[in-house]
Amino acid sequence: MEEKSLSTIDLRKKLVQITLEKKQLTHLTARVGLVLDISGSMRHLYNNGTVQEVVERILAVACKFDDNASLDVWVYDSEFSRLSPATEADFHDYVQKQIISNRSIHKFGYNNEPPVMKDVIKKYTKEEVSSLPVFLVFINDGGVLKSIKKVITEAAVQPIFWQFVGIGHSDFEVLKKLDTMEGRIVDNANFIHIDDIAAISDETLYNLLLNEFPQWIKEATELRILRT
Template sequence: MSKIDLRKKIVQFTLEKKQLTGVTARVGIVLDISGSMRNLYARGVVQEVVERILAVASKFDDNGVLDVWVYDNEFSRMESVTERDFGDYVKRHILNNRSIHKFGFNNEPPVMEDVIRKYTKEEKKDKTPVFIIFINDGGVVRATKKVIKSAAVQPIFWQFVGIGNSDFEVLEGLDNMTGRVVDNADFVHLDRIEEVTDEELYDRLLNEFPHWLKAAKDKRILQP
């Protein structure tokens, strides 16, 4: 059995445990490519993250598609990835792509606005809930909170994942952020994500998503 198939089995077990079987969702990943991330790209950690999250998309999305964005002080909406073409995805589509701005400073709101634009304007006829995994290694700009707050009425859940040991003050304050129709974002800190087992990763990534699904349906953000 391939590694992706093994991971899909672990995802399935996690879905059953969290009563998420039968849930369909579009899945996207946003990857920090600011200067402090350079070593994680070079060591293949980011490629491994993409492969691990692809297993989630394969269970949630009917087409098994994982949408991808990268960002530093600029952003790029990338070609989506599937089980057919995930090998060396980061090297082929990101690191070797000269049109991608890399290793600058981080600025989250523009890429978040593009995520919102894709799912709520360009593809607004699709009412499927959206699960976004947002990988960041610290220093999120404070304006990120404003975007999250305004996006609370949208069918998008933001799962932020902090890696490394930098400053996550903005993301750590998400749970206490008021003024939203529903709590549409969560933050987990995984210092060395490459050392976290698949079981723990999926358990933590999918911890708050079920609560958001229920709340969003209660508020008619999602169809009951």
């Protein structure tokens, strides 16, 4: 089982590399983070292995981008937890070991995004200050609080790009408006909607995830949010 998983992550890393070449991002080093919705409506996606698959797919991005090839992970419902990073050495059964079996994690309640978002900002801009950009993937299945707009607007001056991924059949009214939000020095967030994330190919997923990141890198560098 583990040998098969390792070969799968190697294949995904190759697909990420192809995507990075297309986007002209092969030179880029970045920190990579993943925020996972663990509200009640997500329960079945944790139990059926979909969330574990998401971790593995985003870990492949971290392995190509990240300076230490690790993926920072958070989960949240009404509360949030900052977890141990996922790496190639320990990603197998990561969700079962680090999340589902972890009794200290609050699970399957209602969703509240701003606290976990503020912790992401705290980690990357206060606790672990770096000149590297942050590529932050945020998985949610609907019902995002409107107050995330204030957090994203205030975070536009920070070296963090927020890639929101809506999964399932909600309308994602708040997230759909991210690209047209005013009052920011730079567009620092993007939203993609994927009905069934388990059904989409790795290649398609990576192309979608990394679609707007290159433009943000360019604009953030010009505005000296990123310093080369």
